[in-house]
Amino acid sequence: MSRKKFFQNITNILICGVFGTCTTFFVFSALTLWLNGSGYLTQYSGTTGEESPLVFSTMEVLLMCSLLCSTDVIAAISMVNSETSPKLYSLLFGEGVVNDAVSIILFNSVLKFAAEPFSASTPFLIIGDFLMLAFFSLLIGFVFGLLCAFFLKVQRAFTKHAVNECVIIFCFSYCSYVVAEMFHQSGIITLLSVGITQAHYTWYNLSPQGKNGTALTFQFLGSAMEGFIFSYLGLTFFAYQEYNWSPRLIGIEFIIVIFGRFCGVLGLIKLLELCTYKSGVHWQELFFMSFAGVIRGAIAFGLVLRISYDDAPNRDVIVSTVITIVVITTVLFGSFVGLLTDWAVSAGGEAANVTDNDDFVRLDDVSHHSNLVHPNQEEDSDHQSDNRFEEEVKNMGCLQRCFFKMDRYYLKPWFVHKYSAEKLRQDDEFYEVQAKDGKNLQKIYKAVDDAISDTASNKALSQHSSKSQ
Template sequence: VKPGTEANEAFARARACEEERRGGRDGGGGAAAGGADGGGAGGGGGGGILLQISMLVLAFVLSHLLRRRRVYYLPEASASLLIGLIVGGLASVSNAQKSTRRWFNFREELFFLFLLPPIIFQSGFSLAPKPFFSNFGAIITFAIVGTLIACIVTGALVYLAGLIHLVYKMPLVECMMFGALVSATDPVTVLSIFQELGTDVNLYALVFGESVLNDAMAISLYRTMASLRTNASSQNIFVVILRFLENFFGSMSTGVGVGFISALLFKYSTLGVGNLYNLESCLFVVFPYFSYMLAEGFGLSGIVSILFTGIVMKRYTFSNLSEDSQRFTAALFHLLSSLAETFVFIYMGFDIAMERQSWSHIGFIFFSVVSFTLTGRYFILRIISSYEIHCYFSFSLAFISFDS
C-alpha cells in the first residue's frame, strides 16, 4: 500500500506542476512577449548560435568546393569573410537584427583567449623543421626587422601625408599602430598554390615562416604602440624600443622554456606506456594554453609565447608521444585551428555588415593600404639584403606582398 500511495502522491504533484505551468503559459503571454521584445536570452541565444553554426557549415562546404574546383582567385579566408558579409547584410535589414547583434559583437576576451591561441599555435606546430631551421636567420630577419621597418615606413608615410592633408590626419602613435596592423602579410593563396605546384622547399619555408612570425611580431608591435598611446609619460623612443625588445624576447623565452619543460616531462614520465593515452593527450593539449596564460600573467605577449611553444613542442615533445597520441593531437590542433580561423573571418564579415560604415576617406584607404604599405615592403627587400637569397626568391617575395 505504501509504495502505491507514494506513486499517487508523486503523480498528483507532477499533475499540479503541469497545470501550474500551463496556467503560467496562458496567463503570462504578455510577459513572454515582452521578454522576447527585450531580447529574450533563450530564443535570441539559440537563434544566434544556430546562425553561427550554419555559417560555419556553409564556409567549410564552400572551401571544399573551391579546393576541388581549384579556384585560386577567391581564397578560403575571403570566402568566409564574404559569407559573414552577406549574412550580416541580410540580418541588418531584417527583424532579426536586435536578437542576433549581441551574439556577434566583438568580444576581446573571446578573441584573445579562445580564437587566436589555436591559430597561432598550429602555425608554429605545423612548420617543417628542416627547411625552417636551415633558413631561420633569414626568416627571423624578415619577420622581426622587416616587419619593424614596414611598420615604421608605413606609419611615417601616413603621418606625413596627413600633415599635407593628402589623407586623414592622425597622431603619430596612431599612425604607427596602423602601420603595425597592415605590416604583416598572410599569403594563404600563395602557399596553397605552392603546394599544388610543388615549389622549392626553401622558398616555401621563407614565405610560410616569415608569415607566421610576422603575425606575432605585428601583434606585439601594436600592443606596444597602444600602451604608449595610453601612457603619455613614455614618449621616449628608446624606452619604447627597449620595452618592445623586452616584451618580445621575454615572451619568446617563456614559450621556449615551456616547450622544453614539456619535452622533458613526456620523455621521462612514460605516459605512453599502458592505458595512459588519454592523460598523455590531455597534458599535451594543456601545455600551449599554460604557456599563453603564463606569458600574459607576466605582462608579456601570450601570442609570441604560444608560437614558440608550438615550434619547440613539434620538434622535441611530439616525438615523445605514443603513435595514437600523435595522430590524435595533430588532428585535434588542426581541427581547432580551422574552426577558429574560419569563425574569425565569419565574425569579421558579419560585424562589418552590421555596423555603420563611413566611406568618406577613400584617399586614406588607397594611399595607406596600397601605396604606403607596398612602399614599406619594398624597403624590406632593399634594406635586408645581407642573406644570400636567390634572386628568384627575392622576386617571388616581392610579388607575394600583394597577397596579404
C-alpha cells in the same frame, strides 16, 4: 615542412621577418605621418554623412601602422608544395611566422604608450619594451614546452591513450598563455614559442597514435578558427557602416602597404646584396614573397579590435580603414597569388629536382599523411652519426653550431624519452610505415598474435600431456 631547409634559410627568414618588418613599419609610419601633416585627409560620418577634416596624433599613426605590418601568407603557402619547392615554402612559412610575431610584439609595445603624448623619449621606450616583451614571451613558451616534454618523458602512463596526450599538450599550451597574459606579456607569442618547443622535443615522447591524433586535432582547430575569423569578418563588415570612414586614407594607405611591403622584402634583400651579402634567393622568389605578403588577414583584424577610444580618439577611422584593407587585399591579392606560383617556383629551380643530396625521400615513398603527421618532419641529418654531425656543424656559424651541439648532446637526452639518434630515426621510419600501411600492419600484428597464441597453447598442451604420462 623540411626543418633542414628552414635552418638553411634562417638568415634570410630573420632578415625579412625581423628587419624587414621593422623597415616596413618605418616606411608606413614616415609616409602616413607625412600624409597626416599635409591636411589632405578627411572623414565622413557613417550616420550623418558629413565631411570633416581628419587629423591623427603621432601615436595613432604609429598604432595603425604597427598592426598593418602583419601579413597573412596562408594563401601563398597553400599554393606552394613543401616537397617540390622546399626552399620557397620554408621562406614563406618562416618569414610569415616571424613577421606575425614581430608585428604583434610591436603593436603591444606601441599600444602600451598610446594614451601618452608623443615625446623624444617615446621611440626609445617602445624599443625597450619591444625587446623585453619579445624576450620574456619567448622564454615563457620555451619553459612550458620543456616542462611538457619532461612530463611526458617521466610519466609514461599518460602516453597509453592518444586523448590523454592531446589534453596534456593543450593544458601546457593554455597554461603558458595564461601565465604570459598574467605577467602582461604576449600570450600569442608564448603560444608560438611553446608550439615550436613541443614540436622539437615533446613530439618524440608521444605514442604513434598520439602523434597522429595531436597533429590532426590541432590542424583541425587551426583551420576551423581561421575559417571562423574570416566568416566573422565577412558577417560583421557592414556592422561598421555607422563608423567614420575616410576613403582618401583607405586608398592612399593601400598603396603605402604595397610599397612598404616590397621595400621590406625585395628592396631590403637587394640592398644587402649590393653590400656583398649573398642571399641565394632569386628575385622572382622575392617578388612572390613581397606580393603574397601584401595580404592583411586575421592578425591585423584581431589587433585592431583591441584598440579602445582611450588609446585612439579616431578609433572609428582606424578600424574601418584596417578592415577595408584586410578585405581588399585578401580578395584581390589572394585571388592572383596562385597565378604567380609556377612563375616563382620555376625561378628557384626546385621543381625539376625533388631530391637534394638525400635530404628528402622520394615522393612516391612518402605517406599522404606526412604533412598532417608532423609539420616539422625530421630529416636524416638529425639522426646521422656523431662523426657526420660534427662534420656538418663545422660549416655553421658560431651561435648556430653551439645551439645544435647543445640540442643534440644535452637538451634531447634530458627531455626525450630513451633518447638516441638511431632510435629517433627508427621511430620515424616505423611511424611513417605505420601511417602509410596501417591496415596491412594490423593484419600482420593479428597474424603474429594468433601465431603466438597458438604456440603458447600448443606448449601448454604438450606440458599437460607430459605431466599426465
